[in-house]
Amino acid sequence: MADRFTKMHGLGNDFVVIDARESAVEMTPARAHAIADRRHGIGCDQLILLEPSAKADVKMRIFNADGGEVEACGNATRCVATLIGQPAVIETLGGMLRVTPADGGAEVTLGEPVFDWERIPLAMPMDTRDMPVAWDELEHGAAVNVGNPHIIFFVPEADAVALADLGSRIETDPLFPERVNVNVASLDGENQLQLRVWERGVGLTQACGTGACATAVAAIRAGLVASPVTVSLPGGDLVIRWAEGQPIVMSGAATRVFDGETDWARFG
Numbered sequence: 675m676a677d678r679f680t681k682m683h684g685l686g687n688d689f690v691v692i693d694a695r696e697s698a699v700e701m702t703p704a705r706a707h708a709i710a711d712r713r714h715g716i717g718c719d720q721l722i723l724l725e726p727s728a729k730a731d732v733k734m735r736i737f738n739a740d741g742g743e744v745e746a747c748g749n750a751t752r753c754v755a756t757l758i759g760q761p762a763v764i765e766t767l768g769g770m771l772r773v774t775p776a777d778g779g780a781e782v783t784l785g786e787p788v789f790d791w792e793r794i795p796l797a798m799p800m801d802t803r804d805m806p807v808a809w810d811e812l813e814h815g816a817a818v819n820v821g822n823p824h825i826i827f828f829v830p831e832a833d834a835v836a837l838a839d840l841g842s843r844i845e846t847d848p849l850f851p852e853r854v855n856v857n858v859a860s861l862d863g864e865n866q867l868q869l870r871v872w873e874r875g876v877g878l879t880q881a882c883g884t885g886a887c888a889t890a891v892a893a894i895r896a897g898l899v900a901s902p903v904t905v906s907l908p909g910g911d912l913v914i915r916w917a918e919g920q921p922i923v924m925s926g927a928a929t930r931v932f933d934g935e936t937d938w939a940r941f942g
């Protein structure tokens with residue numbers, strides 16, 4: 675019998691979604707990496723595996739293109755919300771997410787952001803609002819965990835940053851024992867941010883939902899913007915709402931591209 679999958683994207687951040695709720699699919703880091711390969715596999719930034727959950731409507735497992743299993747993916751959560759088609763709770767390694775499908779996309783309520791250095795996690799104590807760090811022109815980052823770890827740099831022009839080089843250096847810096855997603859953002863009008871993201875385990879992507887959430891939170895904490903914040907990524911816009919002590923709410927588009935069939939055994 676053919677194995678089925680759905681190709682989806684959220685603002686160009688693309689996914690192979692496998693619905694394994696009825697019939698289990700064995701996923702290993704090596705297999706996820708092979709499926710994500712853009713030349714020899716199907717190709718995606720993240721592989722998403724839906725499984726039954728004892729605590730929520732569905733469990734969503736997330737594998738980066740390098741095969742590593744991670745805690746959170748904002749854009750994929752909106753995609754899964756549209757597949758479910760009704761308000762639901764999704765279990766992830768990063769926590770329980772409440773989703774509501776909306777016109778052409780979905781609204782996702784993530785947990786409250788975490789700022790403690792141990793829970794980012796960082797390798798040493800540090801003020802996560804204004805970190806005394808520097809990698810070339812990227813200085814004074816802010817760190818936020820929104821289910822997964824992010825560092826954010828506010829720069830005059832996000833487009834001018836050599837993010838392919840700096841992102842890979844920062845992602846693997848020993849300061850981040852679990853590696854990190856790297857965000858560079860600039861102010862782009864009132865309550866508007868331009869954002870580019872180097873994703874842990876992937877590289878440069880068209881959009882990162884959790885990156886937009888972490889960046890909006892860091893910008894609100896720094897007094898640069900007020901909620902709601904529009905975050906413009908290369909693939910499109912997200913709207914993020916957050917207030918101190920509250921969960922983060924993200925709204926944006928989600929697109930089903932095509933349904934496909936294959937044989938998972940081809941991928942190891």
Ligand SMILES: N[C@@H](CCC[C@H](N)C(=O)O)C(=O)O
Nearest residue numbers: 747748749822874882883884
């Ligand atoms: N594309 C995602 C984030 C996916 C996981 C991330 N690369 C990590 O390793 O934490 C999003 O939309 O949030």
